[in-house]
Amino acid sequence: MSTDPAGAVLASAATSFDLDRPWQLDERVAVRPEPFGALLYHFGTRRLSFLKDATLLAVVRSLGEHPSARAACAAAGVQPARLPAFERGLGTLAESRMISPRVIAEPGAA
Amino acid sequence: MSTETLVELFEHGLDAPICLTWELTYACNLACVHCLSSSGRRDPGELSTGECKAVIDTLERMQVFYVNIGGGEPTVRPDFWELVDYATAHHVGVKFSTNGVRIDEAVARKLAASDYVDVQISLDGATAEVNDAVRGQGSYAMAIRAMEHLAAAGFRGFKISVVVTRQNAGQLDEFKALADRYGAQLRLTRLRPSGRGADVWDELHPTAAQQRQLYDWLCAHGEQVLTGDSFFHLAAYGEALPGLNMCGAGRVVCLIDPVGDVYACPFAIHENFLAGNVRADGGFEAVWRHSALFTELRGPSSGGACGSCQFYDSCRGGCMAAKFFTGLPLDGPDPECVRGFGEQALAERAQAEQALASPARTALPRPGLDHSHRGPVRGQAARPVPVTIGRRPVPAPPDRACDVNPLAGFAAGGAR
Numbered sequence: 285m286s287t288d289p290a291g292a293v294l295a296s297a298a299t300s301f302d303l304d305r306p307w308q309l310d311e312r313v314a315v316r317p318e319p320f321g322a323l324l325y326h327f328g329t330r331r332l333s334f335l336k337d338a339t340l341l342a343v344v345r346s347l348g349e350h351p352s353a354r355a356a357c358a359a360a361g362v363q364p365a366r367l368p369a370f371e372r373g374l375g376t377l378a379e380s381r382m383i384s385p386r387v388i389a390e391p392g393a394a
Numbered sequence: 395m396s397t398e399t400l401v402e403l404f405e406h407g408l409d410a411p412i413c414l415t416w417e418l419t420y421a422c423n424l425a426c427v428h429c430l431s432s433s434g435r436r437d438p439g440e441l442s443t444g445e446c447k448a449v450i451d452t453l454e455r456m457q458v459f460y461v462n463i464g465g466g467e468p469t470v471r472p473d474f475w476e477l478v479d480y481a482t483a484h485h486v487g488v489k490f491s492t493n494g495v496r497i498d499e500a501v502a503r504k505l506a507a508s509d510y511v512d513v514q515i516s517l518d519g520a521t522a523e524v525n526d527a528v529r530g531q532g533s534y535a536m537a538i539r540a541m542e543h544l545a546a547a548g549f550r551g552f553k554i555s556v557v558v559t560r561q562n563a564g565q566l567d568e569f570k571a572l573a574d575r576y577g578a579q580l581r582l583t584r585l586r587p588s589g590r591g592a593d594v595w596d597e598l599h600p601t602a603a604q605q606r607q608l609y610d611w612l613c614a615h616g617e618q619v620l621t622g623d624s625f626f627h628l629a630a631y632g633e634a635l636p637g638l639n640m641c642g643a644g645r646v647v648c649l650i651d652p653v654g655d656v657y658a659c660p661f662a663i664h665e666n667f668l669a670g671n672v673r674a675d676g677g678f679e680a681v682w683r684h685s686a687l688f689t690e691l692r693g694p695s696s697g698g699a700c701g702s703c704q705f706y707d708s709c710r711g712g713c714m715a716a717k718f719f720t721g722l723p724l725d726g727p728d729p730e731c732v733r734g735f736g737e738q739a740l741a742e743r744a745q746a747e748q749a750l751a752s753p754a755r756t757a758l759p760r761p762g763l764d765h766s767h768r769g770p771v772r773g774q775a776a777r778p779v780p781v782t783i784g785r786r787p788v789p790a791p792p793d794r795a796c797d798v799n800p801l802a803g804f805a806a807g808g809a810r
Contacts, residue, residue, distance in 0.1 A: 312509070314485070316410065316457040320403040323412065325459035327487055328509055332412065332459075334400055 301353070301375035303367075306386040308348040313382050315345065324382050333382050340373050347383060401640045407692035410456035411682065412646045413622075415660040418446070418474065419466040419652050420765035423495050425774070426518070426529045428557065428598060430661055431651070432589040433466040434767035439653040443473040445673070449650065450477070452678045453486045460487030460512075464660070466652065466765075469496035482510040491516055491555060493533060494540025502543035505552075514553040514581065515540055520568035524561050528598070531774050545576040553620065555581045560597070563604040566611050570619070581620040582612070584627075587719040587729070588661040589761050595720070602737075605730060606631065627712035627728045630705035641714055644669065644691035648682065651763075656681045658691060661715035664762045698725020705733065712736075721758045 312327045324333040350356040421436035489512040519525025522534035573580040587595035609628040623637035643659040654672040670681035712728020720729040727735035
């Protein structure tokens with residue numbers, strides 16, 4: 285099994301999800317649209333997750349394009365009142381390594 | 395957002411299966427008494443390498459994340475590794491079941507190096523005595539050798555797959571210890587009366603007391619032990635076991651057999667559950683999305699005789715294949731219903747049969763195909779059958795070109 289550079293970060297993220305750092309869909313995760321939302325499969329952990337909420341799916345898919353998870357939520361139109369629910373949902377996905385912390389690119393880097 | 399539960403949503407079916415079993419060959423070096431696919435001899439109509447690759451292309455397009463490859467013994471197909479490599483290169487992960495015959499040091503190293511291949515070693519006894527009585531002389535040693543190679547190669551978390559029987563139900567802790575010793579994960583699955591399993595089910599299926607102990611043991615071990623969702627009928631004891639706890643046949647699972655036939659589930663190789671063939675126009679995708687059978691299975695089900703039971707929401711009537719091959723109605727209780735309704739139904743069925751003159755008796759449904767070895771299996775003193783019942787002798791069909799040992803010419807390379 286390949287090593288996970290985010291492992292150490294996730295150990296502490298298990299209790300609280302950091303909305304303000306950059307995240308990404310793990311590169312070993314495949315997303316398959318379904319009538320009710322989407323299925324996520326992680327080839328490394330061989331685990332499945334199910335997303336029923338279309339907005340959460342949109343957030344997850346766009347994490348890599350935003351400087352933080354909070355920004356991804358805002359861009360997907362998540363109202364502040366619903367943010368705690370999204371924080372929990374993203375926290376669960378982080379615990380199961382479906383999403384992983386993204387290393388912040390140097391300014392100007394691609 | 396939908397208010398339906400995940401299970402309710404899944405019952406309507408998915409765009410592609412979550413869990414697809416693909417039996418690559420009916421050929422097998424063993425002759426396990428409970429083989430769910432009645433395997434032994436290769437079928438001459440087996441999908442070719444090219445046809446298998448076309449199926450993989452379809453699975454990639456449908457985003458089937460992984461396939462469970464089995465058989466028969468899939469690794470005896472000469473193109474087995476080629477197909478595994480082709481699947482993983484096309485983003486279809488592979489988990490394959492094997493008795494270990496081909497897992498030598500070199501193969502184990504190759505497997506350990508891939509994130510996209512998982513291995514499941516079949517073992518039906520924690521001791522050679524219990525295992526070999528069901529799987530054949532020397533099969534325990536073969537499986538242990540394979541596990542030693544995998545562990546030595548650093549393959550962490552391969553699976554040891556056990557069909558729970560009356561004979562091994564008391565060995566659960568020993569199985570777990572074995573898995574821990576090799577850095578493997580234990581997987582326990584249910585014995586179904588499918589294939590040759592129908593002939594031995596009465597003597598091999600766990601007793602009611604053993605089922606209860608199994609349930610408690612599974613609850614105590616949680617997600618550490620895998621079950622392939624196969625014990626969902628036990629959910630009626632109380633708390634549900636990890637997993638979806640539903641019959642996934644034609645909804646989230648299905649089977650592609652060696653000749654390309656698509657069945658609703660791996661335990662239902664019978665024409666009643668045959669949805670189509672991958673060789674037909676539209677291939678697997680058309681069968682999965684549009685076959686009449688799968689459409690019907692995804693429709694609403696009333697629960698039938700079980701609908702009024704307070705536990706119906708937990709067990710959802712149990713396993714379709716188990717009911718079918720024991721001659722019970724599909725909308726009634728599972729033969730191993732934890733409330734005893736299945737046993738009652740089986741007894742009533744037997745009684746009704748007794749009352750009929752023998753020509754009028756309705757035979758139990760039999761698997762549609764039988765590829766069992768017809769003579770002794772190489773290396774076996776005799777058929778390793780600890781039981782002598784058989785619901786009916788299988789008449790020997792006329793000799794055909796395929797009626798040869800599928801492993802003729804295959805050098806076992808120290809596998810015995």
